[in-house]
Amino acid sequence: MAEVVRNKQVIFKDYINGFPKTSDMVLTSDATICLELPKNEGGVILTKNLYLSCDPYMRTCMQRPIDGWFIDAFTPGSPIIGHGVAKVLDSSHPDFKKGDLVWGLINWEEYSLIKDTSSLMKIQHTDVPLSYYTGILGMPGMTAYVGFYDICSPKKGETMFVSAASGAVGQLVGQLAKLYGCYVVGSAGSKEKVDLLKNKFGFDEAFNYKEEKDLDSALKRYFPNGIDIYFDNVGGKMLDAVLLNMNRHGRIAACGMVSQYTKLDEPESTHNLIMLIPKRVKMEGFVVFDYYHSYPKFLEMILPLIHEGKITYVEDTVEGLENAPTALIGLYSGLNVGKQVVAIARA
Amino acid sequence: MAEVVRNKQVIFKDYINGFPKTSDMVLTSDATICLELPKNEGGVILTKNLYLSCDPYMRTCMQRPIDGWFIDAFTPGSPIIGHGVAKVLDSSHPDFKKGDLVWGLINWEEYSLIKDTSSLMKIQHTDVPLSYYTGILGMPGMTAYVGFYDICSPKKGETMFVSAASGAVGQLVGQLAKLYGCYVVGSAGSKEKVDLLKNKFGFDEAFNYKEEKDLDSALKRYFPNGIDIYFDNVGGKMLDAVLLNMNRHGRIAACGMVSQYTKLDEPESTHNLIMLIPKRVKMEGFVVFDYYHSYPKFLEMILPLIHEGKITYVEDTVEGLENAPTALIGLYSGLNVGKQVVAIARA
Numbered sequence: 001m002a003e004v005v006r007n008k009q010v011i012f013k014d015y016i017n018g019f020p021k022t023s024d025m026v027l028t029s030d031a032t033i034c035l036e037l038p039k040n041e042g043g044v045i046l047t048k049n050l051y052l053s054c055d056p057y058m059r060t061c062m063q064r065p066i067d068g069w070f071i072d073a074f075t076p077g078s079p080i081i082g083h084g085v086a087k088v089l090d091s092s093h094p095d096f097k098k099g100d101l102v103w104g105l106i107n108w109e110e111y112s113l114i115k116d117t118s119s120l121m122k123i124q125h126t127d128v129p130l131s132y133y134t135g136i137l138g139m140p141g142m143t144a145y146v147g148f149y150d151i152c153s154p155k156k157g158e159t160m161f162v163s164a165a166s167g168a169v170g171q172l173v174g175q176l177a178k179l180y181g182c183y184v185v186g187s188a189g190s191k192e193k194v195d196l197l198k199n200k201f202g203f204d205e206a207f208n209y210k211e212e213k214d215l216d217s218a219l220k221r222y223f224p225n226g227i228d229i230y231f232d233n234v235g236g237k238m239l240d241a242v243l244l245n246m247n248r249h250g251r252i253a254a255c256g257m258v259s260q261y262t263k264l265d266e267p268e269s270t271h272n273l274i275m276l277i278p279k280r281v282k283m284e285g286f287v288v289f290d291y292y293h294s295y296p297k298f299l300e301m302i303l304p305l306i307h308e309g310k311i312t313y314v315e316d317t318v319e320g321l322e323n324a325p326t327a328l329i330g331l332y333s334g335l336n337v338g339k340q341v342v343a344i345a346r347a
Numbered sequence: 348m349a350e351v352v353r354n355k356q357v358i359f360k361d362y363i364n365g366f367p368k369t370s371d372m373v374l375t376s377d378a379t380i381c382l383e384l385p386k387n388e389g390g391v392i393l394t395k396n397l398y399l400s401c402d403p404y405m406r407t408c409m410q411r412p413i414d415g416w417f418i419d420a421f422t423p424g425s426p427i428i429g430h431g432v433a434k435v436l437d438s439s440h441p442d443f444k445k446g447d448l449v450w451g452l453i454n455w456e457e458y459s460l461i462k463d464t465s466s467l468m469k470i471q472h473t474d475v476p477l478s479y480y481t482g483i484l485g486m487p488g489m490t491a492y493v494g495f496y497d498i499c500s501p502k503k504g505e506t507m508f509v510s511a512a513s514g515a516v517g518q519l520v521g522q523l524a525k526l527y528g529c530y531v532v533g534s535a536g537s538k539e540k541v542d543l544l545k546n547k548f549g550f551d552e553a554f555n556y557k558e559e560k561d562l563d564s565a566l567k568r569y570f571p572n573g574i575d576i577y578f579d580n581v582g583g584k585m586l587d588a589v590l591l592n593m594n595r596h597g598r599i600a601a602c603g604m605v606s607q608y609t610k611l612d613e614p615e616s617t618h619n620l621i622m623l624i625p626k627r628v629k630m631e632g633f634v635v636f637d638y639y640h641s642y643p644k645f646l647e648m649i650l651p652l653i654h655e656g657k658i659t660y661v662e663d664t665v666e667g668l669e670n671a672p673t674a675l676i677g678l679y680s681g682l683n684v685g686k687q688v689v690a691i692a693r694a
Contacts, residue, residue, distance in 0.1 A: 067591070070625035235621060244414070254623045269616025274582060276601045276632030278417035283630045285623030 002036035008321050010108035012074040015064040019262045020332060022325040024062060025080060033111045035089060043093045045120075047086035047102070047112045050347070052321075053134035054328040054340035055168065056233075058082055059261040066264065070287045080108040080324075085123070085133045087347065093117055101126065103133035108324055110344060121295065128306060129315075135339035136302065136313040139288055140168035143255060145298045146291040148176045151253040151284050152229045156181035159223055161242060164233035164258060165206065166193040166314070168339040173231050174203050175311050182229070185222045187238065189334040196337070200312060215241035226250075234259045236268045243272035243281075252283040262332055314338030349383035355668050357455035359421040362411040366609045367679060369672040371409060372427060380458045382436060390440045392467075394433035394449070394459045397694065399668075400481035401675040401687035402515065403580075405429055406608040413611065417634045426454040427671075432470070432480045433459065434694065440464055448473065450480035455671055457691060468642065475653060476662075482686035483649065483660040486635055487515035490602060492645045493638040495523045498600040498631050499576045503528035506570055508589060511580035511605060512553065513540040513661070515686035520578050521550050522658050529576070532569045534585065536681040543684070547659060562588035573597075581606045583615045590619035590628075599630040609679055661685030 011026045037046055057071065061081070065073040074080060088100040089111070096102065096117065104120035106112055114120070123133055135141060147169070148154065160177045162170045165186025174197065177184045185205040186197045197206035205222050212218040219227065219241055226247035232239055235257025246252070260267050276283060305311040316336040318327045324342040331340055358373045384393055404418065405427070412420040421427060435447040436458070443449065443464065451467035453459055461467070470480055482488060494516070495501065507524045511517045512533025521544065524531045532552040533544045544553035552569050559565040566574065566588055573594035579586055582604025589599070607614050623630060652658040663683040665674045671689040678687055 066625075068593075068622065068625055239620075246415075254620075257621045257624065260621050264621075267618045267621055269618050270620050271614045271616050273586075273601075273617050273620065274604045274607050274611075274614055275415065276630065277604065278413075278415055278634065279632060280417075280634055280637065281632050283623065285626060285628050287625065287627055290627065 002034045004032050004034050005111070007031045007033040007109050007111050009079045009110075010321060010324050012062065012076060012078060012080050014076040015073070016062050017265050020059055020062055020329050022329050025325040027322050027325070031109070033113065035111070037090050037092050038113070041092065043115070043117070045091040045093050045096050045114050045117060046089045047106065047114060048089050048345060049084055049086045049106055049110060049112060050343070050345050051085040051131045051134050052106075052108055052324055052342040052344060053083040053138065053140075054324070054331055054336070054342065055083060055140065056256055056258040056261060056331050058328060059332060060264065063264050070289070080328075081105055082108060083134055083139050085130050086112065096120075096122070101130065103138050108321065110321065125299065125303060128303070131315060131317065131341050131343065132313065134341050135168050135315060136172055136306070136311070137299070140339065141172055141302065142291060142295060142298055143288040144169045144172035144176060145302070146288060146294065147231060147253045147255050147286060148173050148180075150291070151286050152231065152251050154180055154182055154229060157183070158228035159183045159225065159247075160185070160229040160231065161219070161223065161227045162186045162231045162233070163209075163238050164188065164256075165203065166196050166201070166338060167233060167336070169255060170231070170233055171196075171201050171314060171338065172311070174201050177229075178202050178204075179305075179310065190337075192337055196314060200314065209238065216244050219245040229253070231255060232257070236260055240270055240272050243270075243275045246275065246279045246281050248280050250279060250281045252281060254283055254285040258332070315341050317341045317343050319343050349381045351379050351381050352458070354378045354380040355457050356426045357668060357671050359409065359423060359425060359427050361423040362420070363409050364612050367406055367409055367676050369676050372672040372675075374669050374672070378456070380460065382458070384437050384439050385460070388439065390462070390464070392438040392440050392443045392461050392464060393436045394453065394461060395436050395692060396431055396433045396453055396457060396459060397690070397692050398432040398478045398481050399453075399455055399671055399689040399691060400430040400485065400487075401671070401678055401683070401689065402430060402487065403603055403605040403608060403678050405675060406679060407611065410611050417636070426456050427675075428452055428454055430481055430486050432477050443467075443469070448477065450485050455668065457668065472646065472650060475650070478662060478664065478688050478690065479660065481688050482515050482662060483519055483653070483658070484646070487686065488519055488649065489638060489642060489645055490635040491516045491519035491523060492649070493635060493641065494578060494600045494602050494633060495520050495527075497638070498633050499578065499598050501527055501529055501576060504530070505575035506530045506572065506594075507532070507576040507578065508566070508570065508574045509533045509578045509580070510556075510585050511535065511603075512550065513543050513548070513685060514580060514683070516602060517578070517580055518543075518548050518661060518685065519658070521548050524576075525549050525551075526652070526657065537684075539684055543661060547661065556585065563591050566592040576600070578602060579604070583607055587617055587619050590617070590622040593622065593626045593628050595627050597626060597628045599628060601630055601632040605679070662688050664688045664690055666690050
């Protein structure tokens, strides 16, 4: 006889504009789920969800669908969808079996019946914290990896600037760049984060952008000889200031623009784009999903670095699905220190 | 006994902001020049200047020097400097001799004594109009060539949009793209230019941007399946509309931003830059000076195409140095139809 259990969910209420609020989501304990696979349906897995990832791009899914966007909008009345780590409770899919651990796109709920498994990757290495598969070993980690090596085309000795540098992607980008032999400066939004950048992640320099009246002057202070590579996680005013400080033949990896995600109806303007021309700068947008074929190669590179302590990773973990909305909203005012994770269950 | 002659000049008065005016330059007949090389000075050439080129970038030289710009500002009180074609009257430089024809940077004056010959290229092919070395066979032609092949990374069958498409660079870019097998649409600012694009240069489609209330809709009309390549000569509002219509993995060659050259103090804002990310677009600024080593290869490709009538080129020529200021200023309201040339002397 199949066990039917309560399945707490975080439901997306309706499309929003502007800054997101926790009240744009609602936690419900009304749903139940049958902990048994549906009969006569193959290719389905039942999961217990362990860790949820809060990622800046998720705000863009709370918007009415944007033409040409890289990921689907959330469905009003349905659970939030994000990256996460889950344990397979049962499976009729040939690639998964009971006990497997997976990461990929999952609903914000305690248990999921997943019919489209196309985003799921099996976790093969469990000698690291499982939550790492929401961060350094998951989507953000791969983003840092392809962004740095493929988009930034780095050369040893080059200068690199990383914004939102203590975040899920930024902290790894900076460390990869340091290992590669770049001079790396990061910006973040608090003294605590700046300390992390300098003392834990080994950035050469770091500054609190909120304390700078003039971002152009700040960048000139840290890059008296200009910026060769900008890893842009924020867009907006910082990008504008960076454009004035790029070196000739510099590269800008347009990874994210968190400063703009809450203003998509009236995006902030960029004024200094013309500087791409005299400075011969290449600015390239990218989406990590295009590069998942390189994931095994990435793991091969990053796992030893983690084990040897040459790369470190800071997570900001809240406990319980009920705290997930607050954790997500916190991203947009920079409340998280490091990768924002929600732990629903440990196993 | 050395002949001393009158040397008419167009003098740059002083740094400006905003839209340029003919009164920002002054024509003077006060100067004279000795038509003999200075004694005891090697490496100098004396030229009679034949054709002057009016190029959009020149407005940026009328501005107080801009940090990081790709070319020097004009010197108040000295002649305007631009590209042009000249005949060598005498030379103490081993690379040049009397009777040689050259193109490169020359002063806006009838005769010049040139000490820095580094920008000059010797003209080897005179079975084409000499004025072509201000356009299709000079800086703008090379710009179109490297912009299209090196920056746009074109593939046969791709869709391409060219702004300022009947201008010195645009008309060649469009024709190169057609020969390559792209679907090419151009924008320009008058019916006459649109006719040229469609009937003389063989663009697939063309439109008058001044008649379009909504550039986004116009682009959607001509590119129902999106734009793979944008060759940007204008920046500003057109770039913003293009960003909404780019295809995934598209490329934007940032060649020029003529719409912005008159507003450098308060550059127009770009709002849709965030679309670089979901669309995985690469936007690259470039300056033709970096590619002059490819000039012989370019000539080898382009001269036969001109001779066979497979490429055509339209010039808008005014006669006389005294009309050069009006010709230059006309660029910024699009009065020129084709490449703007000033003929000072025919030989």
